[in-house]
Every structure is written in structure tokens, then in C-alpha cells.
Amino acid sequence: MGPESRSTQRPVEAVLVRSLTKAFGATRALDQVDFTVSSGEIHALVGENGAGKSTLIRILSGIHQADSGTIEIAGRSVDFRSPREAIAGGVVTIPQELRMVPALSIAENLMLGSLPMKRRLGVLPAVDRQRMNAEAREQLVQLNLDVDVRQPIRTLSFAEQQLVAIAKALRRQCSVFILDEPTAALESREIDRLFAVLGRMKAAGTAIIYISHRLDEIVALADRCTVLRDGRVVTVSERGRFAIGDLIEAMTGRVAADQAGEPRVPGPELLAEESAQDAIQIHAGHTLGIAGLLGSGADAKVRGLFGAGSTPVAVRAASGSHSLLRQPGDAIAQGIGLVPGTRALGLVMNQSVRDNILLPNLFHLGSIFRIDRIRADALVNEMMDLMDIRPRRPDVRVGSLSGGNQQKVILAKWLARRVSVLLLDEPTHGIDIAAKMHVHALIQRFTQAGGGVLVSSSDLGELARLCDSVLAMRQQQIVGRVERADGMSEARLRAALERTR
Amino acid sequence: MVSGSVSSRLLGQIPLLTLLVLCAATALMTDRFLSPVNLNNILVQSSIMAVIAIGMTFVIIGGGFDLSVGSTAALSGCVAAMVMLKAGIVAGVVAGIAVGALVGLLNGLVIAYLKVNPFITTLGTMVLVRGLVFLVTGGAPVEGDHGLPSTFVGFGSTRFLGLHALVWVPIVLLALLSWVMHATPFGRHIYATGGGREAAYLSGVPVARITASTYVICGALAGVAGVMLAARLQSGQPTAGEFYELTAIAAVVLGGAALHGGEGTLYKSVIGVFIMIVLGNSLNLLNVDSYWQRVAIGVVIIAAAAADSLRSRR
Numbered sequence: 089m090g091p092e093s094r095s096t097q098r099p100v101e102a103v104l105v106r107s108l109t110k111a112f113g114a115t116r117a118l119d120q121v122d123f124t125v126s127s128g129e130i131h132a133l134v135g136e137n138g139a140g141k142s143t144l145i146r147i148l149s150g151i152h153q154a155d156s157g158t159i160e161i162a163g164r165s166v167d168f169r170s171p172r173e174a175i176a177g178g179v180v181t182i183p184q185e186l187r188m189v190p191a192l193s194i195a196e197n198l199m200l201g202s203l204p205m206k207r208r209l210g211v212l213p214a215v216d217r218q219r220m221n222a223e224a225r226e227q228l229v230q231l232n233l234d235v236d237v238r239q240p241i242r243t244l245s246f247a248e249q250q251l252v253a254i255a256k257a258l259r260r261q262c263s264v265f266i267l268d269e270p271t272a273a274l275e276s277r278e279i280d281r282l283f284a285v286l287g288r289m290k291a292a293g294t295a296i297i298y299i300s301h302r303l304d305e306i307v308a309l310a311d312r313c314t315v316l317r318d319g320r321v322v323t324v325s326e327r328g329r330f331a332i333g334d335l336i337e338a339m340t341g342r343v344a345a346d347q348a349g350e351p352r353v354p355g356p357e358l359l360a361e362e363s364a365q366d367a368i369q370i371h372a373g374h375t376l377g378i379a380g381l382l383g384s385g386a387d388a389k390v391r392g393l394f395g396a397g398s399t400p401v402a403v404r405a406a407s408g409s410h411s412l413l414r415q416p417g418d419a420i421a422q423g424i425g426l427v428p429g430t431r432a433l434g435l436v437m438n439q440s441v442r443d444n445i446l447l448p449n450l451f452h453l454g455s456i457f458r459i460d461r462i463r464a465d466a467l468v469n470e471m472m473d474l475m476d477i478r479p480r481r482p483d484v485r486v487g488s489l490s491g492g493n494q495q496k497v498i499l500a501k502w503l504a505r506r507v508s509v510l511l512l513d514e515p516t517h518g519i520d521i522a523a524k525m526h527v528h529a530l531i532q533r534f535t536q537a538g539g540g541v542l543v544s545s546s547d548l549g550e551l552a553r554l555c556d557s558v559l560a561m562r563q564q565q566i567v568g569r570v571e572r573a574d575g576m577s578e579a580r581l582r583a584a585l586e587r588t589r
Numbered sequence: 590m591v592s593g594s595v596s597s598r599l600l601g602q603i604p605l606l607t608l609l610v611l612c613a614a615t616a617l618m619t620d621r622f623l624s625p626v627n628l629n630n631i632l633v634q635s636s637i638m639a640v641i642a643i644g645m646t647f648v649i650i651g652g653g654f655d656l657s658v659g660s661t662a663a664l665s666g667c668v669a670a671m672v673m674l675k676a677g678i679v680a681g682v683v684a685g686i687a688v689g690a691l692v693g694l695l696n697g698l699v700i701a702y703l704k705v706n707p708f709i710t711t712l713g714t715m716v717l718v719r720g721l722v723f724l725v726t727g728g729a730p731v732e733g734d735h736g737l738p739s740t741f742v743g744f745g746s747t748r749f750l751g752l753h754a755l756v757w758v759p760i761v762l763l764a765l766l767s768w769v770m771h772a773t774p775f776g777r778h779i780y781a782t783g784g785g786r787e788a789a790y791l792s793g794v795p796v797a798r799i800t801a802s803t804y805v806i807c808g809a810l811a812g813v814a815g816v817m818l819a820a821r822l823q824s825g826q827p828t829a830g831e832f833y834e835l836t837a838i839a840a841v842v843l844g845g846a847a848l849h850g851g852e853g854t855l856y857k858s859v860i861g862v863f864i865m866i867v868l869g870n871s872l873n874l875l876n877v878d879s880y881w882q883r884v885a886i887g888v889v890i891i892a893a894a895a896a897d898s899l900r901s902r903r
Contacts, residue, residue: 450774
């Protein structure tokens with residue numbers, strides 16, 4: 089079993105994980121997991137939230153330590169105690185949320201940790217700005233990013249910042265490169281650019297571990313795919329051996345159902361924006377989508393209709409009455425609920441599930457002097473059953489739930505009020521397939537019961553499945569409209585988005 | 590899971606355990622600690638600070654901070670004494686509390702609506718209000734030619750149901766305000782605003798109004814404490830209440846409230862007050878040099894803040 093005997097049989101793997109086990113309290117996050125990645129391979133890691141992907145990645149990048157099992161990087165046995173050790177060992181991770189220092193320049197962010205130094209007057213140490221900027225520029229040009237590196241990093245788009253993070257990783261001579269949901273916030277052109285960079289890294293022999301909920305990407309990109317479920321490896325398959333349906337089945341243990349249905353006739357108008365052009369109208373029993381990528385203004389549109397935008401929005405309600413939405417309270421009074429794009433904005437994370445569900449409903453449960461605890465508990469229990477929120481414990485901190493369950497709590501807040509209009513911004517961003525299907529089913533049920541839905545999303549497949557009609561939005565303007573009756577598909581939405589008015 | 594909740598419940602009782610250990614240790618080292626005179630002294634000293642700390646807890650749970658409470662207490666005490674000399678006890682007490690609430694309203698409006706940093710705002714009002722105290726009093730204690738009304742002064746020394754009358758003030762306030770905090774929509778809105786301001790806003794909570802009202806409550810309670818102080822000192826003292834804000838903040842943190850907001854319990858802040866007062870008392874009884882007392886209290890404050898940061902990392 090010595091390392092020598094193994095290396096004579098086959099080439100050394102870039103990453104070789106054997107029987108890795110990690111428990112958090114009573115839950116086994118990873119259970120005897122084997123996982124290998126070769127040099128020059130893009131290896132996809134998929135699974136539902138809670139399947140163990142993040143735990144595996146965190147162990148590889150030194151954030152967590154395994155309970156048992158071994159890890160070898162390029163044939164050398166390692167046991168990373170901190171992210172710093174992992175980086176020194178050649179394992180670099182690009183997290184979902186980039187950690188940049190907004191006020192520092194692009195070059196400073198890129199070189200942070202190894203800033204080139206010089207000595208002023210022969211003694212005083214100082215940052216060599218000229219060399220720093222020159223090196224940074226050179227690095228970024230290699231990734232086809234031509235920007236003024238002296239500008240603060242906050243002037244870059246998310247996709248560009250991600251490229252800076254990748255350039256930073258490349259500087260560190262990494263042999264294993266881990267990307268956690270890198271495309272969640274990218275538009276298709278930016279995804280193409282990212283994939284080109286990954287292709288170059290792969291050709292240079294880097295081992296790439298790629299995590300994504302977007303299965304179409306994985307089918308297109310990955311050489312191999314490992315599916316995790318409940319902390320165990322379910323399957324490992326080679327390129328060409330897996331299709332989207334197989335992956336969903338492996339991840340969830342059940343066959344995926346397509347939800348697209350017949351065109352529906354919109355019911356009476358529930359809420360309409362009163363503006364000269366591009367007015368949004370939401371109808372009962374109808375789901376209206378806004379397709380738009382980061383920076384398109386779709387999210388601002390949704391926030392505005394909730395009275396949380398930069399300027400008040402005038403609307404016409406179901407009764408035909410006119411009102412001005414100045415603050416969320418005004419919208420809530422009109423029977424509107426908002427599920428914001430960032431879950432931290434929808435939930436008070438350090439409070440319990442119970443407190444979060446009750447937050448917009450307190451005045452309806454008793455008087456301003458007293459909350460009726462019995463009615464409140466009944467409402468919370470009803471909602472937790474209806475939404476299938478797990479664990480079924482109202483007193484647990486909402487911050488400790490999985491992303492999918494957190495999203496269900498946000499929906500429960502509003503359904504508990506019996507709102508008639510739901511506004512959703514990226515409702516399934518970063519949540520797993522099973523939770524996504526559940527959220528979609530809930531939206532479907534809400535409209536069948538006569539509610540009206542406005543959903544903004546950058547996931548065009550989701551909009552195509554969910555919506556009766558979709559507005560395409562670009563640079564704060566609506567540039568197209570696709571109806572289910574005319575045939576709705578991801579491709580048609582993409583075409584509508586790329587078209588300029 | 591089970592062990593986690595047990596250990597976190599134990600963590601939640603650390604303030605009480607600390608207080609008990611502190612009391613037991615002092616009682617073992619000196620028998621003067623448990624003497625009725627000393628215990629009464631501790632209770633009376635704690636009662637005034639407890640009222641301030643309860644108000645401070647509202648602000649801190651709501652995600653804010655208030656440095657102006659010491660000056661406000663001094664202003665309220667002096668105003669109460671001045672009005673009392675002219676228009677009677679009731680008018681004096683009401684005026685004192687109202688002045689405190691007014692300072693709180695000023696803090697609240699500037700912080701919630703002009704969105705100025707609470708630390709800076711209340712640092713400003715701390716200095717500003719202390720200046721006002723000296724302006725209205727001319728720097729001299731307010732006690733009139735014949736002293737404050739004897740009924741009022743008597744309140745600072747009589748007993749009711751075996752306890753010093755002043756001690757009943759925080760007991761009643763604690764009961765009333767704990768209920769407000771836990772059983773009313775207003776109280777839950779304070780927790781939500783401090784725990785996640787944007788999330789609370791998007792749930793329809795009027796966050797600006799809630800923030801402003803926590804400062805009004807804090808100011809009003811500083812006013813109550815100022816009036817209590819005037820009764821105790823039998824005069825309005827322009828220099829009263831110095832460093833009260835620091836003791837109160839330390840007590841709230843010792844009581845386990847999170848400095849980033851959204852977490853905390855009123856009664857635990859009162860336990861924090863007892864820890865501060867008993868610590869000072871026991872160091873006194875043990876004849877520790879007063880300079881070393883300051884060092885010890887500083888260490889306790891930093892330890893409490895470190896515990897706060899350890900807790901939030903869990």
C-alpha cells in the first residue's frame with residue numbers, strides 16, 4: 089500500500105481523497121467519500137444542498153478538518169489546518185461570494201498578500217506601485233480583461249471581479265482550482281469567457297473542481313462528474329455518459345417532471361404600474377416573468393413595485409383604487425409580498441423560524457398590546473407543514489437552515505398573510521434541485537388559487553417553465569415579450585434578451 | 590444537537606453564574622459584604638444604574654448605541670429639582686423625565702432619519718447636554734434655599750415592603766418593559782430591526798420609527814434615573830452621572846446582549862449591573878487601591894466583549 093507501488097501502476101492523481109468522513113454533531117455530512125481529480129481534468133461535483141459538496145470543498149480548502157480519511161495532493165499526503173496552508177499546498181478556491189476589498193484598486197486586490205515592495209531612500213519599505221500595476225495589467229490581459237487597474241475594484245462588474253479573483257489564483261501557481269457556483273450571476277457571454285479561461289487552465293494541466301446547480305453547464309463542460317447524495321458518492325461518470333435527466337435522478341433519487349403546461353387565460357388585474365411606458369400588470373392566476381441578467385434593472389423593478397425602490401411607484405390595485413407605494417408597508421397593505429434576491433434581505437438570520445414567519449403578521453395576531461401566542465403558534469405550525477420546512481422546529485435559528493428551507497420560510501411569511509400578489513426576485517438562486525422544484529410547485533399552487541406572481545430571474549430555463557408570459561429586460565428597459573401561447577422556451581427567451589430595441 | 594442546546598443554555602446563564610460566584614467569593618473573604626447596610630447600599634446603587642441599563646438595552650437590541658445617558662441623567666435631575674422648587678413634586682418629576690425623552694428624541698431623529706452614526710451622534714449629545722446642564726444651573730447644585738421638598742427627598746431614603754423605595758422603580762420598569770419587549774409587536778419589531786434592518790424593512794417594519802423610539806425610551810429612562818439620583822443626593826447635581834454611560838454599556842454587554850444588535854434580554858442587563866456594582870463594592874471592602882479598581886473593571890469589560898464575540902462565532 090506504499091505510495092511508490094501505487095505510482096508505478098498509474099499516474100499520480102492531482103487530488104486523491106479516500107474514505108473521507110466528517111460529522112457535525114449527529115449529522116454525517118460526509119460518509120466514506122472517495123473522490124479523485126486528474127491533472128488537466130474538469131471534474132464536476134453535483135448534489136442537492138446538504139449533500140456534502142460544500143463540506144468536501146471546505147475540507148479541501150482547509151476551512152474544516154476531516155474526522156477520518158486521507159487526502160493526497162499530487163501524491164503528497166496533506167492535512168490542511170487553515171485556508172492559508174491549503175493555498176500554500178496549491179489548492180485555491182474561488183468562492184461564490186468574492187471577497188474583494190471594495191475601496192482598493194483592481195491591482196491592489198489582485199496582488200494583495202504579495203504586493204511588490206521597494207525601498208524608498210534605500211531604507212523605507214514601500215509598495216512598488218509601478219511594478220504592481222504593470223504586473224496586474226499583464227495578468228488581466230492574459231484573461232482578455234482590458235481595464236485600468238488603478239481604478240477601485242468596485243467599478244468592475246461581478247464577472248470582471250471574478251476574473252480578477254481567477255488571475256489572483258493563477259499567480260499563486262495553483263495545481264488544484266475549485267470554483268463554487270461561478271456562473272450563478274453571469275450572463276451568457278460572460279459564461280463563455282469564463283469557460284474559455286477554464287479551458288486554457290485545463291490545457292495547462294490544472295485540475296479543476298467545478299460546482300454548479302446548472303446541470304446543462306456540467307454536461308457541456310465537465311470531463312467527469314461525481315454526484316453526492318446525503319454525504320455519500322452516488323455515481324461517478326465520464327463525459328458523454330451523463331445527461332441532465334440522469335443527474336437529477338442521481339441527485340434526488342427520483343425522476344424529474346417538467347412543469348410546463350398549457351397556456352392559461354389571465355384572470356382579473358390585481359396590480360398595475362401606472363407609468364407612461366413599459367407598465368407592468370399582474371393578473372390573477374397568472375405568472376409574469378422578467379428575464380434579465382445582473383445589472384439589467386429587473387431586480388430594481390421588482391423592489392420598486394414593493395415600495396422599496398429609490399422613488400415611490402404609483403400603482404392601480406385590484407379594486408381600481410390608485411395608490412403610491414412609498415415604503416414596503418404601503419405595498420404590504422395592498423396585499424403584496426416580496427421574496428428578495430438575497431436571502432439575507434428576506435430573513436432576520438439570528439432569529440427563529442417562528443419569529444421570521446410572524447414578522448409581517450404581528451398586528452393581525454391580537455392587538456398592539458399583546459400578540460396572541462396560541463394563534464401565532466397555530467399559524468406558524470400550519471405554515472411549516474404547508475411549506476414542508478425542515479427541520480420542523482419553529483424555535484430553530486433561521487440562519488442554520490439550508491438555503492432551500494430559508495426560501496420556504498420567506499414564502500411562508502407572505503402566505504401566512506394571504507397576500508394576493510407575490511413578487512419574487514431570483515427565487516431559486518443557489519438552492520438545490522429538490523428545493524427548487526418545491527418552490528416552483530408552490531408558485532404554481534399560489535397562482536392556481538387565484539394569486540398573481542411577478543418573478544424576475546436570470547435563470548431562463550426557470551422562467552420558461554414557470555411563466556405565462558415573460559418580459560425581456562436590458563439596461564433598465566423592456567426589450568421584448570414572449571407569451572406561452574406563442575411557444576415559450578429558454579432559447580426564445582435568450583433570443584429576446586439578445587435583441588436590442 | 591441536544592448537547593448544543595444544553596451548552597448554549599448554560600452559556601446563556603453565564604452572567605448569573607458570574608454574579609453568584611462573585612458574591613460567594615466576596616462573602617468568604619469579608620463578612621462585611623453580607624451586612625444589611627452593605628446589601629442595602631448595593632441595591633440602591635444598582636437600582637439607579639439598572640434603570641439606565643434597561644434603556645440602553647433597548648437601544649443596543651435595536652442595533653444602536655447611546656453615550657449620552659450620563660449627561661441626560663444629570664440634566665433631568667437638575668431640571669426636575671428646578672421645576673420642583675417652583676411648581677411641586679409631580680411637575681418636577683414629569684419635567685425631568687420629559688427632558689430625558691426629549692434628548693432621546695433628538696438622538697433618535699438624527700440617527701434614524703439623518704442616518705448619522707449613533708456613536709458620533711450620542712458622543713455629540715453627551716457633550717452638548719453636559720454643557721446645557723452647566724448653563725441652566727450655573728454650575729451650582731440645585732437645592733433651593735430650604736432644600737428640595739421633604740416628601741421627594743424622603744423617597745430617596747424610605748422603605749416600602751422592606752425594600753428601599755428607589756429599588757422598586759427598576760423592579761416595576763423591568764416587569765413592564767420585559768413584557769413590552771416579548772409580547773407586543775413593538776418589542777418584536779425592535780429585535781427584528783436590530784437583527785436584520787433590511788430584512789425587517791422589507792417585511793414592513795417601520796425601521797426608522799422603531800430605531801428612533803428606542804432612543805426616546807432610553808432617554809426617558811435616563812431621565813427617570815436622573816430624578817432618582819436627585820432624590821438620593823437631595824439636590825440636582827450638575828456633575829452627576831459621569832461615566833454612567835460606560836458602566837451601563839458594560840453591564841448590557843456583561844448581560845449577554847449582542848453589540849451588533851438583535852439579541853439581548855432586559856433582566857440579564859440588570860444582572861450585568863449587579864456584577865459591575867458588586868465588583869466595585871467588593872474591591873472597596875477588600876481595600877483594593879481605587880486605581881486598581883479601574884484596572885479590574887476595564888478587564889471585566891474587555892472580557893465580556895470577548896465573550897460576546899466568541900458567542901457570535903459559534
